[in-house]
Amino acid sequence: MNLLALVEFARLITHNYTVIMKPFIYHPKPISKLRENYNRRRREGKDGFGSLNEFIMWYSAQDKKCHYCEIEEKTVQELVCSGYLVSKRFPSDHRLTRGRSRGVWLELDRKNPLGLYSEENCVLCCYFCNNDKSDIFTEEEYRSFRNNRDTYLNELLERKRQK
Numbered sequence: 001m002n003l004l005a006l007v008e009f010a011r012l013i014t015h016n017y018t019v020i021m022k023p024f025i026y027h028p029k030p031i032s033k034l035r036e037n038y039n040r041r042r043r044e045g046k047d048g049f050g051s052l053n054e055f056i057m058w059y060s061a062q063d064k065k066c067h068y069c070e071i072e073e074k075t076v077q078e079l080v081c082s083g084y085l086v087s088k089r090f091p092s093d094h095r096l097t098r099g100r101s102r103g104v105w106l107e108l109d110r111k112n113p114l115g116l117y118s119e120e121n122c123v124l125c126c127y128f129c130n131n132d133k134s135d136i137f138t139e140e141e142y143r144s145f146r147n148n149r150d151t152y153l154n155e156l157l158e159r160k161r162q163k
């Protein structure tokens with residue numbers, strides 16, 4: 001692990017969770033949230049990282065930009081926290097409350113949606129790409145779909161028909 005990742009790891013452990021984001025200041029994802037997410041995946045039998053510590057080490061070392069569209073976490077965070085884009089899943093009036101924190105941080109996407117959440121199978125991606133990819137596409141399929149939806153879907157149908 002490089003020095004930057006170590007610094008990020010230390011910051012995550014000591015970071016306090018602030019719920020009011022006004023005026024906009026970028027807030028990296030707090031350790032409490034990472035732990036909550038990790039524990040949920042573990043309970044559901046979907047964890048492949050092995051331990052919370054392993055997961056946080058991996059998370060710390062990741063660039064905080066979307067694997068698919070390359071938008072930075074802080075850009076999406078500003079869009080949703082400042083109310084420039086509105087959804088009932090986004091924070092309201094700069095307040096992060098239960099059920100209204102989508103878009104604030106990059107999300108964990110499984111390259112293969114049928115596999116576990118593991119180092120090999122996970123990337124960070126933005127709310128928009130995650131919603132779009134859903135559990136429908138693998139990483140590779142989603143790249144083709146993003147590239148040209150119409151062509152991808154028509155070719156897919158054509159291939160299925162020929163079988």
Ligand SMILES: [Zn+2]
Nearest residue numbers: 066069126129
């Ligand atoms: Zn994206």
